[in-house]
Amino acid sequence: MVALLTRGREKSNRQAVMTAIFLLLKRSKATVAAPLQRSALMLLATLSAAGVCYAPRDAAAVERNCGPDALGVSRIIEIDRAKGTAVGLQSYPRTLDLRDHEVVLTFDDGPASPTPQVLDALAKECARVTFFLIGRNAESLPALVKRAAADGHTIAHHSYSHPDKTLRLMSEDAAKADIDKGIAAVNKALGATAAPFFRFPGFADTPALVADLTARGYTIFGSDLWASDWSHMTPKAELDLVLSRLEKNRKGIVLFHDSQGITAQMLPEFLRELKKRGYSLVHMVPGDAPTPIVAAGSDWTSTTEPIIAKTLGPKTRQAPQAHEHEHEHGAPEAPKSGEP
Numbered sequence: 001m002v003a004l005l006t007r008g009r010e011k012s013n014r015q016a017v018m019t020a021i022f023l024l025l026k027r028s029k030a031t032v033a034a035p036l037q038r039s040a041l042m043l044l045a046t047l048s049a050a051g052v053c054y055a056p057r058d059a060a061a062v063e064r065n066c067g068p069d070a071l072g073v074s075r076i077i078e079i080d081r082a083k084g085t086a087v088g089l090q091s092y093p094r095t096l097d098l099r100d101h102e103v104v105l106t107f108d109d110g111p112a113s114p115t116p117q118v119l120d121a122l123a124k125e126c127a128r129v130t131f132f133l134i135g136r137n138a139e140s141l142p143a144l145v146k147r148a149a150a151d152g153h154t155i156a157h158h159s160y161s162h163p164d165k166t167l168r169l170m171s172e173d174a175a176k177a178d179i180d181k182g183i184a185a186v187n188k189a190l191g192a193t194a195a196p197f198f199r200f201p202g203f204a205d206t207p208a209l210v211a212d213l214t215a216r217g218y219t220i221f222g223s224d225l226w227a228s229d230w231s232h233m234t235p236k237a238e239l240d241l242v243l244s245r246l247e248k249n250r251k252g253i254v255l256f257h258d259s260q261g262i263t264a265q266m267l268p269e270f271l272r273e274l275k276k277r278g279y280s281l282v283h284m285v286p287g288d289a290p291t292p293i294v295a296a297g298s299d300w301t302s303t304t305e306p307i308i309a310k311t312l313g314p315k316t317r318q319a320p321q322a323h324e325h326e327h328e329h330g331a332p333e334a335p336k337s338g339e340p
């Protein structure tokens with residue numbers, strides 16, 4: 001039954017993407033310059049081939065609206081939807097293979113009341129990001145889920161209930177049920193299949209849950225740096241903090257929360273600062289190409305495990321993961337304080 005539903009949904013989504021391509025071609029003849037038309041078509045073709053189940057807003061129209069001073073998106077990277085992995089140096093000994101001064105922006109815990117302000121700020125800069133949604137919130141605010149997708153953002157998963165005790169301290173069956181209920185709730189709100197991307201609430205994964213999700217084609221996202229926007233501080237303090245961490249890392253997957261008002265308030269200035277300081281924005285979409293990853297250096301240690309152990313108790317600590325040595329890559333400096 002589930003397989004049948006999934007197949008039906010994929011078919012209707014492919015049709016939606018093909019319709020979007022057709023409409024774009026039709027409109028492009030009269031109004032869109034050839035290079036922009038080509039890049040828009042390439043994007044749509046990539047998304048179509050990848051089976052991405054939402055039709056992003058016409059990329060050329062977005063570029064026309066934003067102009068050359070906007071941050072925009074410098075490139076799109078595909079995350080292999082057939083072969084899951086776990087990335088983000090704060091939790092895993094590997095991350096996305098980003099170039100110097102490239103950032104991927106991710107937002108957790110929405111949709112929530114500050115989300116429209118976040119979406120406005122991103123739209124103004126033609127920025128595209130990934131939202132890791134709480135299923136329960138998606139049920140309550142489905143219009144915001146649809147708007148985020150229509151704005152071209154990637155929609156991903158962050159459990160149904162974001163349990164305080166974390167998925168790690170639940171029974172495996174209960175944790176899997178919460179994850180799957182969240183996936184179903186987000187897909188229902190979206191009216192399509194969201195990206196097979198998952199972030200564990202509080203980064204509190206377990207080897208069994210990671211193995212189960214990656215075997216199903218889900219890529220698990222940690223982060224390379226975060227804004228500590230769960231802490232009490234002013235928007236300016238958050239801006240200074242995340243920029244200082246970024247200047248040290250020089251690139252990476254950045255974690256924010258669109259549920260946090262301070263993040264919504266600081267975001268316009270953060271995006272302008274990215275542009276001013278020469279950073280470029282990379283957008284992640286599900287695809288068929290191998291996920292570009294780079295392994296951490298031999299001195300890698302988890303940033304999140306000591307925090308989880310402190311928060312939930314020492315018994316929750318996971319065994320160290322097997323190390324990979326394909327490439328050398330410096331681990332980021334651990335944040336001084338705070339919990340995800």
Ligand SMILES: [Zn+2]
Nearest residue numbers: 108109201202
């Ligand atoms: Zn969260």
